[in-house]
Amino acid sequence: MSLKSHSLRLMGTTIDLLVDSPIAEILIDDCVNLLHLYNKRFSANDETSELMTVNLNAGIKPTQVTPELLELISLGKEHSLAEPSHLNIAIGPLVNAWRIGFSDAHVPEHATIENTLSLIAPRQIIINPDEKTVFLAKKGMRIDLGAIAKGYIADRIIDYLKRKNVTAAMINLGGNVLTYGPNRNRSDNKWYIGIQHPELERGNNVGIIKVDNQSVVTSGIYERKLVHDGKTYHHIFDPRTGYPIETEMASITIVADLSVDCEIWTTRLFGLPIIEAMMMIERTVGIEGIIITKDHRIAISQGLRSKYQSLY
Numbered sequence: 001m002s003l004k005s006h007s008l009r010l011m012g013t014t015i016d017l018l019v020d021s022p023i024a025e026i027l028i029d030d031c032v033n034l035l036h037l038y039n040k041r042f043s044a045n046d047e048t049s050e051l052m053t054v055n056l057n058a059g060i061k062p063t064q065v066t067p068e069l070l071e072l073i074s075l076g077k078e079h080s081l082a083e084p085s086h087l088n089i090a091i092g093p094l095v096n097a098w099r100i101g102f103s104d105a106h107v108p109e110h111a112t113i114e115n116t117l118s119l120i121a122p123r124q125i126i127i128n129p130d131e132k133t134v135f136l137a138k139k140g141m142r143i144d145l146g147a148i149a150k151g152y153i154a155d156r157i158i159d160y161l162k163r164k165n166v167t168a169a170m171i172n173l174g175g176n177v178l179t180y181g182p183n184r185n186r187s188d189n190k191w192y193i194g195i196q197h198p199e200l201e202r203g204n205n206v207g208i209i210k211v212d213n214q215s216v217v218t219s220g221i222y223e224r225k226l227v228h229d230g231k232t233y234h235h236i237f238d239p240r241t242g243y244p245i246e247t248e249m250a251s252i253t254i255v256a257d258l259s260v261d262c263e264i265w266t267t268r269l270f271g272l273p274i275i276e277a278m279m280m281i282e283r284t285v286g287i288e289g290i291i292i293t294k295d296h297r298i299a300i301s302q303g304l305r306s307k308y309q310s311l312y
Contacts, residue, residue: 002020002021002025003018003024004018004019004025004028005017005018006028006032010035010036011035011039011173012101012174013174013175015035015174016172017169017171018168018171019031019166019169020166020168020169021164024166027161027164030160031157031171034156034160035153035157038068038149038156039153042069042072042145042149042153044092044142044143044144044146050066054136054143055092055136055142055143058139059137060139062134063133065132065133066132070127070129072145073089073125073134073145074129075148075264076089076122076143076145076147076148077127079148079264079268080122081123082268084268084272084280085267086236086238086245086267086268086271086272087148088120090119090122090142091237093141094116094120094242095142095237097112097113098235098237100225100226100233100234105226106226107233114242117242118138120242124137125141125143147264148267150173151178151260151261152260153173154171154178154259155178155258155259157171157178158178158180161180166181167182168182168183168184169181175196176215176259177191178215179193179215180213181212190211191210192209193209193211194208195207195209195253195290196218196220196222196251198220198250198292199222206298206310206312207308207312208308209253209304209308210309211255211307214257215256215257215259215261215262216255216262217253218266219251219267220292221234221249221250221251222250246271247271247272248293249270249274249293249294250292250294252266252269252270253266253290255288255304256286261286261287265281265284269289274297274299278299282301288301288302288303288304290308
């Protein structure tokens with residue numbers, strides 16, 4: 001078997017691919033093409049993307065979309081309306097107002113934030129599965145799939161590689177990791193995924209999770225932030241207030257079979273009281289999690305304790 005790796009910059013992050021197959025180089029080329037295709041489909045930062053066509057027609061007319069975009073928007077709407085949930089795919093106007101993670105990031109005027117709140121309305125995302133259309137009922141609404149698209153894309157990439165009968169594969173979309181098959185570089189064939197220390201430079205881990213055929217996704221206040229007048233604003237917003245979520249949580253990591261499920265639950269649960277978030281993890285079938293607080297406490301769900309190795 002041939003083990004090949006490749007890295008590229010796309011979707012505002014570094015993407016790493018690892019493929020174990022006799023035709024690994026060909027498959028990596030195919031995966032890169034798929035990544036560009038999905039970016040063109042789901043990007044909220046490209047005026048020519050399929051998603052932006054939906055956004056630009058807000059309050060005007062329904063837009064026919066591909067089955068994959070329809071599926072992702074439907075999934076996002078479902079979990080945006082769930083309780084409890086800090087996921088809101090209608091968050092686009094707020095993301096655009098703050099621009100955290102971009103060179104023109106700034107703290108908006110309070111009136112600007114107030115004006116966006118009525119537009120952050122996932123119930124006003126009208127989906128017609130028969131016609132395969134999406135309609136944003138209010139002018140100025142804007143879907144942003146940034147919280148869940150990378151996970152969905154990772155799942156599609158691994159699905160493609162499975163169909164090509166690869167022995168193993170790993171994709172890392174800027175910290176959103178999905179694994180498949182045995183890791184030949186480890187004697188136990190597990191994939192060792194680091195959990196980022198929320199206060200240190202990227203690559204400094206508080207611990208390692210050993211997984212196979214699973215995804216590991218972490219969401220934290222360290223990922224993208226804006227410092228203004230001595231105050232730090234992170235990129236995870238409370239759609240009720242229009243400001244970054246006030247929380248004792250520094251990061252949350254979710255482990256699940258599907259990467260999109262990891263992304264959904266990291267965003268849904270981020271910012272909840274620690275005990276409430278851990279209770280949700282424990283009673284939700286198919287997910288496990290780790291929560292790190294700002295005062296360095298670590299909570300680990302029951303199903304992960306045997307797979308987690310502390311580095312401190």
